[in-house]
Amino acid sequence: MDSLYIAPSLLASDFANLAGEAKKMSEGGADLLHLDVMDGHFVPNLTFGPCVVQAIKKNTQVPLDVHLMISQPEKYIDAFIEAGSDWLSFHIEATKDARTLIKRIKAAKVKAAIAIKPKTPIEEIKDILGELDMVLIMSVEPGFGGQKFMPEVLDKVRELRKMPDCPKWIEIDGGINMDTVGPAVEAGVNILVAGSAIFAADDPVGRVQELRERGRSCSKG
Ligand code: DX5
Ligand code: ZN
Secondary structure: OOOOEEEEEHHHOOHHHHHHHHHHHHHOOOOOEEEEEEEOOOOOOEOOOHHHHHHHHOOOOOOEEEEEEOOOHHHOHHHHHHOOOOEEEEEHHHOOOHHHHHHHHHHOOOEEEEEEOOOOOHHHHHHHHHHOOEEEEEOOOOOOOOOOOOHHHHHHHHHHHHOOOOOOEEEEEOOOOOOOHHHHHHHOOOEEEEOHHHHOOOOHHHHHHHHHHHHHHHOOO
């Protein structure tokens, strides 16, 4: 495997000090910063919108990986692009026109991804796989950090990796920690989102490195 990215999720960080948390992760070698946008409708929780993404963008050099857990993503895609998203994911369950959304994201030179919930089959995105930069496989029900990893979603990762149109990047999100990182990488994941495993650690920066080392030791390539 040529690359393995660690994407700390700021959802588990100190929201009163987002700039400081982003800086700490940047200095700690994070490859992406994962930002969870929740609307209280697609998921039963609320977080933040494009203004906060823009504020974080101004305070870090690390590329922003924005995960939209919102209904009608087509209404807000442009605002999140403008705010400085470098990678942008929306949920296949939230839209009827994924293809148009992907085109809009890619036209803005932003990396385009589709996220799928644990119970959504790969079948749902099969026809547009070739147009994606990344697939985000949720390994918990979206909405909250700190939930337990669902190992059964790794079957979808393996299935995806076998498909001819599989994009280079497969991200996993939810319940990633020192125990689950290995199986995820072995299945074919190369972007690991981790919230509580990093920010609840005594040494969050050290944990970024530990996750990377554990992941690398389990990668085949
Ligand atoms: C959950 C979010 C995740 C969350 C992961 O809906 O999409 O990104 O921050 O948190 P942990 O790593 O604590 O499961
Ligand atoms: Zn997320």
